[in-house]
Amino acid sequence: MKKVNWIVVIAGALVGLAAVLLTALGNPANMGFCIACFLRDIAGACSLHGAAKVQYVRPEIIGLVLGSFIMALVKGEFRAKGGSSPATRFVLGAFVMIGALAFLGCPLRMVIRLGGGDLNALVALIGFTIGIFIGVQFMKRGFSLRRNYTLGVTEGTILPVLMLGLLILVVAVPSLFKFSEAGPGSKFAPFFAALGIALVVGALAQRSRLCMVGGIRDGMMFGDFKLLYGFVAIFAVVLVGNLITGHFNLGFAGQPVAHSDHVWNLLGMLLVGWGSVLLGGCPLRQLILAGEGNSDSTVTVFGMIAGAAFAHNFGLAGVAASADAAGGVPTAGRIAVVIGIVFVLAVSLLNMPKKADA
Template identity: 65%
Template sequence: MKHEEKVKLAIAGGLIGLAAVVLTAFGNPGNMGFCIACFLRDTAGAMHLHNAAIVQYVRPEIIGIVLGSFALGVIRKDFKPRGGSSPVLRFVIGFIVMLGALVFLGCPLRMVLRLAGGDLNALVALFGFIAGIGVGCIFLSNGFSLGKAEKESSTEGVAFPALTVLLFILFMAVPSLFLFSETGPGSMHAPVALALLAGLAVGAAAERTRLCMAGGIRDIFLIKDFTLISGFIAIFAVTLIGNLITGSFHLGFTGQPVSHPMHLWNFLGMFAVGLGSVMLGGCPLRQLILAGEGSSDSAMAVFGMIAGAAFAHNFSLASTAEKGPGVNGKVALVAAIVILLAIATIVTMKKRREG
């Protein structure tokens, strides 16, 4: 059974890697075939939530991922509306995960894609991600939990996927409502139909296999299980091969697409993402998948990420390519990590006292 799950995860990971290479070849920014944080940020910008002109575009990949998960969830009876597990804390943690990702310039999925493109800054970030997950596992082993999710109405469960459908209809029917970057990463995108199809395929595959960039490393720490990590490895392997074939592999720290070589901040950015993802029960990709399956808690985490993206750009907290974070971003990230650790400590102590 475990072998079968590993094979399915490897296929799903391979599909994501392949989709990333194809989307990049058809117009997405370098090493950004998929990036949940960047694409939520671009979508937030397109909806006038932030004013960074170079990162504004409604990314159909995000809509596809949610709807792919929703559709397969309904077909396979995994669609189960549920919620009420610390929604405000999830919003805050989602916000911080986005801040960490935008200091590094990528979510865990893009970290793997950057690594497969030869960007060694992503290796530094991977160490930070692993460290964050390790610290999160210490809290989990000592009682940390955001609480049990309860059953909710199907209306509540359908609300988030329905919002993504509404966004897509408006994007297609009334594009003048949205902002479109004319330069920078937001101006670089694959054709809408291809991006939507790739998102649908990735959403369905990730729903079926439970693929999670943080979960694989968490399971190694907690239960010495290597099943989930096989998806992570497959994404890396397929993207690496794709980049070698297309001539997109460039080993080094500098001159990498949408990247900066500030090691400490790459490490700390992904430390926050790793810790926050463990607290949320999954990486940003997994939050989209769970929101598609009817989890209003994960939808809250996604809303937190969207708000985090808007704040990160409106208050100059996000890094810029090559230069890294400014003073605002550095102060905000350190404060955010302190807040994450405080939440984890308080929740853990409270659970231990109750238990």
């Protein structure tokens, strides 16, 4: 048992180290790794949205999926399966993305922002924990998106193959894609360094089952804190890294790619926490599961990409504070977050066991 726990701690520490390293190499501040931001950047690079500041083919996403895929093959854990409420998962993925982009970060970036001293992320963590707590109440009472089934190998390899195709295209024909000239999308670590780091992190995340939602969820449901060690390890390493490099800045104001719209930071991440519990894992975990052959997670990732496109096409995403403006979540984004919360409530209620099954 102890061995497994150490794998999670080591994986968490390496994710934290990778985040610090990627930021030092050029990724945006407090954004060494952010699944929501990077899927949004890929959506922008593929012209699925037109926000000029967030368009780049992030090799980190490609590396995470392929790292998981390779490790799952090596360990004999690759299995093509799916069919567990895919349409529901697609929409849940989209709303999880909308919630994350209101706050400006997935759960992983939330931890990384905390390690940088960004107290807005502490507000988000409160919302995230409340969301997980609500989701857990439904889980304890039998919520389920139903069973998955064994599928053909093709179905399980869809996301890894798409990521490989994206990698080949961006290297061979970069003119196909849009690349930001300013803003977060214009800041990136060297392509192959980021790809290599993400391959290692993807492989480790596959072995360790690292999940930002799972740690808090399992602690609440079973008193099992294994995954939480990974969460804490990421925070600790990022914190130390920021203190050493002089990037630690404690407070609400002046934080990179962030805003202090507290209510909507809290509600955005409440939506992410609750939605992710229903999906069985955080956005990082969905990428890793998709690499292992889980096509339900692949559909969820597609939903997240669609959610990112919606977030920017309809002005739903949070706006980072700048020297001239306080930033925050626009009215349309607030409405979308509320609709998302209503949707996850409906999904939660409508997928409880019928009395005869209970």
